[in-house]
Amino acid sequence: MIKSMTGFGKCSVQLPTKKITVELKSLNSKSIDLNARMPSGYREKELELRKLIAGSLQRGKVDLALYVEMTGEETAAEVNETAVRQYMKQLRDIAEGDEVRLLEMALRFPDAMKTEKEALDETEYEAILEALQGALREINTFRAQEGQVLESDFANRITALNTLLQEVVAMDPDRQATIRERLQKAVQDLKTEVDANRFEQELIYYLEKYDITEEKVRLANHLKYFSETLRSTDSNGKKLGFISQEIGREINTIGSKANYAPMQQLVVQMKDELEKIKEQMLNVL
Structure with missing residues (x-):
């Protein structure tokens, strides 16, 4: 199950004379990037709060806001x-x-x-921690829900890539036959006698250079591995990103070896699907 890095969480805790509110907002980032806004009197606990947030959210550009509202007669x-x-x-x-x-x-x-600057008492700090934990639960729920949407989109696009790959596999014999005919016609147009055996050897060598059997097998394996990783219990955004790069490498190689317009059109469609996956992949935890 994957999670999005986009999320929002908010939680409030009421004390006898104060209301503690914690808000968390997150966007995509390569690592954890935390910006904290809180009253100056609470800065002594900032490092501890940062560690709790980093441990729970792992990655993302996170904004933490701590609000303390006086609701009783007490005032400093x-x-x-x-x-x-x-x-x-x-x-x-x-x-x-x-x-x-x-x-x-x-x-x-x-x-x-x-x-008068008052020391942060233990009861108030426990209330802050309670509010923070509540906000973390909310933002993680939000991230999981967004992740389900992304997972569904990825699954659909991987299915589309598999379908296009099957079309490439079905088209490959015709492609090879067309390349062979093209070369034979080119030799005939030269109106020069050639050794049939030597020509056949050269033709086989030329066709081997444009053989895409390995690329088809590797691409199928990468697509399968992507789907398996997508269904794993952990969110593996970086791993999925690496697999996407390998998928792109095989698609590009097929395109460069195709030398056949109908297959190159399929490759363009495959690149379009992969590009949409890569765009969304930036937001996966």
């Missing part, structure tokens, strides 16, 4: 009374005004509020 921010009184005194020296009005103005100045 306090009025900096000393600074506010000083601001009000300075304002009073400049112009007379209502005390409430002066207070409103003073509160807008820098350092009017002070925030």
Whole structure:
């Protein structure tokens, strides 16, 4: 079963005074590429969170967002009374005004509020881990569902390639006969006497250069191996990519040896199917 590298997961955990939300988004990438956005007070746990995400998602360009919303009366921010009184005194020296009005103005100045940095307690960190695990479950489910769509598309295209290969196999005797006739006609047009035995030897040698028996067998094996790997329990995007390259190599060789227009048309169709597989393969885990 294959998985896509595209996915989204979100999970929230409610604490008495805070709501913890974790969001994960992923796109395709050759390796794990993680970008994390979180409040500065939680950065001390970033490395541990990265390791958990990398272990679960393995590959992909991943965006992690951690949101902490205050839902209770508790707050870490306090009025900096000393600074506010000083601001009000300075304002009073400049112009007379209502005390409430002066207070409103003073509160807008820098350092009017002070925030005490609190240590991240164990209960809150456990809530973050719980939210992260929930988001990971969601994104992995999403990836598996997308993988099923990709798997179905790959299976259909491999079936199409097998069908085209069978047409190539059926067409090959006619191709060889056509090449033989073409060479015989070319010799006859020369209007020169040639040794029949020597001509037959040269003809056999020439036909062997354009023989595609090995390519047909190898291509059939590669297509079978691709299907077997596709049905394996693990997602093997890189392995499938390597097999796709081998499939392309055999198709290209058949095309270069064909020397026969109807077969070359089949090769073009095979290349088109393979190109669509390769495009989708970039998104497989």
